[in-house]
Amino acid sequence: MILLVPIGPVPIYVISWLEDKLNDFENLEAKVGKAVPLPRTGYDKERQQFEAEAVSQTLQAIQCPEAERIVGLLDQDCYSPGLNFIFGQADINGREAFVVLPRLRQNFYGLEEDKNLFKQRILKEIVHELGHTWGLPHCDQPGCVMLFSDSLRDTDDKSAEFCPRCREKLPH
Numbered sequence: 431m432i433l434l435v436p437i438g439p440v441p442i443y444v445i446s447w448l449e450d451k452l453n454d455f456e457n458l459e460a461k462v463g464k465a466v467p468l469p470r471t472g473y474d475k476e477r478q479q480f481e482a483e484a485v486s487q488t489l490q491a492i493q494c495p496e497a498e499r500i501v502g503l504l505d506q507d508c509y510s511p512g513l514n515f516i517f518g519q520a521d522i523n524g525r526e527a528f529v530v531l532p533r534l535r536q537n538f539y540g541l542e543e544d545k546n547l548f549k550q551r552i553l554k555e556i557v558h559e560l561g562h563t564w565g566l567p568h569c570d571q572p573g574c575v576m577l578f579s580d581s582l583r584d585t586d587d588k589s590a591e592f593c594p595r596c597r598e599k600l601p602h
């Protein structure tokens with residue numbers, strides 16, 4: 431089972447769409463877990479960002495033996511040391527991953543809101559991070575969801591699917 435966990439407030443339309451989209455993903459059921467509060471530590475006031483490690487720890491603390499994977503959704507900007515921002519992070523071969531929503535919105539860049547594009551971007555980031563939790567490295571096959579993206583253009587250009595080579599490495 432994949433447990434989707436809102437970390438702090440996350441728009442409900444996003445959560446229910448993802449639950450539906452991810453249900454049966456790699457033969458796993460998707461469920462929405464109880465929202466957890468934003469991390470009490472790790473907020474950098476100057477940067478106005480959470481530090482990724484604090485977010486990871488929040489997810490690590492969740493007890494849910496039925497969950498094969500826990501995917502956190504954070505609607506607050508986030509960074510990792512050495513990186514100005516991150517779209518998501520995963521525990522390689524581990525249980526937890528999370529995606530960071532603000533920079534996936536068109537409005538963040540002064541553009542008109544596009545809820546559909548926003549949802550697609552979140553889905554691609556989730557599938558990408560789940561790929562890492564199953565040990566997949568980045569991939570250079572055009573369109574593969576495991577392509578490294580450090581810009582939204584890369585995210586928009588790729589699909590939400592694993593290429594055949596990546597798919598072969600999946601455990602399911």
Ligand SMILES: [Zn+2]
Nearest residue numbers: 558562568578
């Ligand atoms: Zn990656």
Ligand SMILES: [Zn+2]
Nearest residue numbers: 569574593596
């Ligand atoms: Zn691939």
